[in-house]
Amino acid sequence: MAFLRGLQGESLGPGSVACTAKHFPGGGAQKDGEDAHFPYGREQVYPAGRFADHLEPFRDAVAAGVAAMMPYYGMPVGLELAGEPVPEVGFGFNRRILQGLLREELGYDGVVLSDWELINDNHVGDQVLPARAWGVEHLDPLGRMELMLEAGCDQFGGEECVELLAELVALGRVSERRIDESAARLLLVKFRLGLFDDPYVDEGVAAETVGCHDFVAAGLAAQAASVTVLKDPRGLLPLRDGGIRVYVEGLSAEDATALGTVVGRPEDADLAVVRLEAPFEPRSDLFLEAWFRAGSLDFPPGLPVRLSRIRASCPLVVDITLDRPAVVGPVIDAADAVVASYGTSGPALVAALRGQARGRLPFDLPRSMNDVRQHPPDQPGLDDPLLPCGYRWVRPGA
Secondary structure, eight states: OHHHHHHHOSSOOTTOOOOEEEEETOSOOBGGGOOTTSGGGOEEEOTTOOHHHHHHHHHHHHHTTOSEEEEOSOEEESOEETTEEOOSSOGGGOHIIIIIIIIIISOOOSEEBOOSOSSSOEEETTEEEOOOOTTOTTSOHHHHHHHHHHHTOOBOTTOOOHHHHHHHHHTTSSOHHHHHHHHHHHHHHHHHHTTTTOOOOOHHHHHHHTTOHHHHHHHHHHHHHHOEEEEOTTOOOSOOSSOSEEEEESSOHHHHTTTSEEOSOGGGOSEEEEEEEOOOOOOOSSTTGGGSOOSOOBOOTHHHHHHHHHHHHSOEEEEEEOSSOOBOHHHHHHOSEEEEESSOOHHHHHHIIIIIOOOOOSSOBOSOHHHHHHSOTTSOSOSSOSBOTTOOOOOTTO
8 A cells, every 4th residue: 555655645636647457356266376478377266264364455446446456367156245146257357356345345336447458369379368358258359349338448558459449439339428338437537647738857856866876776676675584593694795705506707706806717716696586487489478476386396405505515505586376485495595586686686695684484395395385275374384474584592
């Protein structure tokens, strides 16, 4: 909510940036942990009955006056609200969710912007990404657009198929009154932003503001502070200033010079710093699929062996970039100190290792993939995590 209020202010006005909250009513309860961008991840399931937990942040966003709401791609399976089954169609097509829950029960009357490409397939080169028309794949593009309008969408994300909309109106399947409702919501946001009164910006102010030194410094400091120490029994952290020979992987030599003299072999080093990505299974059949991190959270079995060889030559500090949770136990066992980061730059990681790290884990880290597979997708938190949400290493006696 702080992010939303920081951009929009207490109310939408000329000094605001209009925000879109997504993805309503929560996109975390994915069957088998797959992503709803793709056909194999289209189902959202709630075996633990925790739908309300996923909805809660959107209640706050509505109360804060968010300008727009984006429903998710996923289709609910086996979900009941008020004792009645929810249609098993994607949330962008789901009148029970958008009109019933969002507009009537939560009282939201802002813009509903669909997620991208629910109507037409996307062809790029020799790859295709099917329209995310989950549960209504049998409908043609006209039928999909019609259903989205009936459900309560005001704007179609990523598609400019106005000819379909005009045809629906011409056929009498969508009324002009329905179009006017959505147009009014969209225009109201623009009026509140003052775009019809003063549509121009001062480019000079923008150039002075974006990327200014103070903002960059604050961003780097925030990145460094977010780094979480997971293990440091030998008290290697914070690293001392210079004067040592450092072997690095995943960190540029330029950034590593702030730690010491960079050498090319662990055998010649006083310290090794290795950056790792969280594990994932590469996929590239569908368009955009290669950009997503999916599949097992297990590191490859040879990695701990390789890390142990480095550690045999010098003390080893490992950073794991946790853009997704990982089964980190084998890495923790193979290193002297381990930190977790969440997209930090090289300079920010160096600053963190030199004493600025004070972050806490934003999620549980599992003991095994078996624990992940057995856990209900809609239930927050693991029953017995290796490291719990909110964890950070505290030196015994500190």
